Amino acid sequence: MMLFAWKGWGWASVVENLPGTDELLALYAPMEELLVEAGMVHGVQGLLAATALLGIGYPLIEGVTGASPGKWVLGLRIGHASGTAGDTALYAKRFAIKFIRPLLGALAGATGLGMLGWLAGPAGLVISLGTLLLLAPHRQALHDKLAVTAVFRRDAL
Numbered sequence: 001m002m003l004f005a006w007k008g009w010g011w012a013s014v015v016e017n018l019p020g021t022d023e024l025l026a027l028y029a030p031m032e033e034l035l036v037e038a039g040m041v042h043g044v045q046g047l048l049a050a051t052a053l054l055g056i057g058y059p060l061i062e063g064v065t066g067a068s069p070g071k072w073v074l075g076l077r078i079g080h081a082s083g084t085a086g087d088t089a090l091y092a093k094r095f096a097i098k099f100i101r102p103l104l105g106a107l108a109g110a111t112g113l114g115m116l117g118w119l120a121g122p123a124g125l126v127i128s129l130g131t132l133l134l135l136a137p138h139r140q141a142l143h144d145k146l147a148v149t150a151v152f153r154r155d156a157l
Contacts, residue, residue: 024048063095064088067154077154081140085157086149094147100127 025044032043040046062068066078066086078094079086096103101124108117130142140150 059095059099063091063099066091071151075154076151077157078149079152079157081144081148081150083150083152083156090147090149094143094149097146098127098141098143100124 028044028047031047035043035047042049058068062071062078065072067076071077077086078091080090101120104116104120104123108114108120127143130145133145134141144150
């Protein structure tokens, strides 16, 4: 989607040009009137735009600040596994590992290298399954192990 924005296309153009959006809009057509009546100006397209914005913005906040909105509310923050405060480079490294699937997919779309798209699924699956490592005594997910990070209470860093 960011590629479309870089080309100067507005949200309506993005929706018109993405494959499968006609079917998606047809599926949600019964909701269109309800959404507009509820105040969502562009109905289903507005809902899709809000979803895309949250889907991109939420992880980026964590990748830049070291705390997602949820972590911030809970008083948590990402730091070095050693217990020292992190910096933007550390947060970016963790972000790139944690969100490898959408990043590889976006990179495949931007560069035209389809092989990156094929790698996105398995890489994302490995990282997702690696979240189960939170149940181990070290309480670090695979993306934390690979990035050499951990989640701490904000006041402990």
